[in-house]
Amino acid sequence: MKAIVQDVYGSPEVLRLTEIDMPAVGEGDVLVAVHAAAVHPGDAFILAGVPYVARPAFGLRRPRVGVRGYDLAGRVETVGSNVQRFQPGDEVFGWTTTGSLAEYVCVPQDNLAPKPANITVEQAGAVTVSAMPALHALRDAAKVQPGHKVLIVGASGGVGTFAVQIAKSLGAEVTGVCSTRNVDLVRSIGADHVIDYTREDFTRSGRSYDAILDNVEAQPLSAVRRALAPGGTLVLNSGRGSRWIGPLGRWAKAGVRSLFTRQTLRPLLQRENQQDLVVLKELIEDGAVTPVIDRTYPLSDAAQALAYVGAGHARGKAVVTV
Ligand SMILES: NC(=O)c1ccc[n+]([C@@H]2O[C@H](COP(=O)([O-])OP(=O)(O)OC[C@H]3O[C@@H](n4cnc5c(N)ncnc54)[C@H](OP(=O)(O)O)[C@@H]3O)[C@@H](O)[C@H]2O)c1
Incomplete structure (x- = not known):
């Protein structure tokens, strides 16, 4: 073959x-x-x-x-x-x-x-590879509930386009962060608000979110935390980083900071499973999620x-x- x-x-x-x-x-x-x-x-x-x-x-x-x-x-x-x-x-x-x-x-x-x-x-x-981490980040790690304010950084990417739709299906008010050329795309998949990162820095907007899924991690942890509500959850999901240790340095820093704050700062460690494949199939067939x-x-x-x-x-x- x-x-x-x-x-x-x-x-x-x-x-x-x-x-x-x-x-x-x-x-x-x-x-x-x-x-x-x-x-x-x-x-x-x-x-x-x-x-x-x-x-x-x-x-x-x-x-x-x-x-x-x-x-x-x-x-x-x-x-x-x-x-x-x-x-x-x-x-x-x-x-x-x-x-x-x-x-x-x-x-x-x-x-x-x-x-x-x-x-x-x-x-x-x-x-599978993109929707399942989005599901695990929002439903399991951040425990998103109806009415929660959720921020998806990298909303136009493989994970982000699923995350926006899954967060909406969980009843959240969703803000997507993307570049100018992707604003219409992110709005079209259901984001209530869109922040164009080439024009506005979400860490300095003064708004705060119950959950942030950061698929890019372009901003320092200390800056992203300014946009996270007290008691909120930041899920780190970028695999990018140094050639030697990838994202491990950022993850370690998040783990240590988590010990001294009410905010939860955690990396997403992915484990595919068939049960959630069926959950995704149902979300797609219900029309809540479209790849x-x-x-x-x-x-x-x-x-x-x-x-x-x-x-x-x-x-x-x-x-x-x-
Ligand atoms: N935990 C897991 O198991 C798991 C699974 C899959 C993926 N991942 C990780 O998740 C990350 C994202 O994956 P992906 O498939 O979504 O990547 P992707 O498809 O490459 O998407 C990245 C998106 O981020 C946007 N972007 C770039 N810079 C940005 C910024 N500063 N602010 C906001 N958006 C920005 C890009 O759009 P523009 O270029 O227009 O800005 C692009 O649409 C990767 O690092 C990957 O390793 C983890």
């Missing part, structure tokens, strides 16, 4: 489209013909092998998993003997840790849910998709179609 493979760490040029063996299907596995696989900043980090502190997990000298891509949507080809929930022909979406930029992936059945009926396969392939697709690329241009997302200016999701 065809796949996008990386033998060494580096820039998107190290990616090559090549033939690899079909994966073996275990008893609890589902073989999926991939139709769409979104890429996200995390794929770009593994491509480059940064931060170095993550190399024991990524692979010390070269990536442990050669095929990039995490999100997926497609059709079930075959199932293992212990799989009851899916059968050949089912349309599914979910995630894989073995690389989705390929014609086929083999995943445990718990990594999948039926594709939401009302969206395209490209949209379905763009959900925003920025661009699509054929599999042969996956390196361009990675370069685009790695630059940090996506408007919603970049999706590779297979």
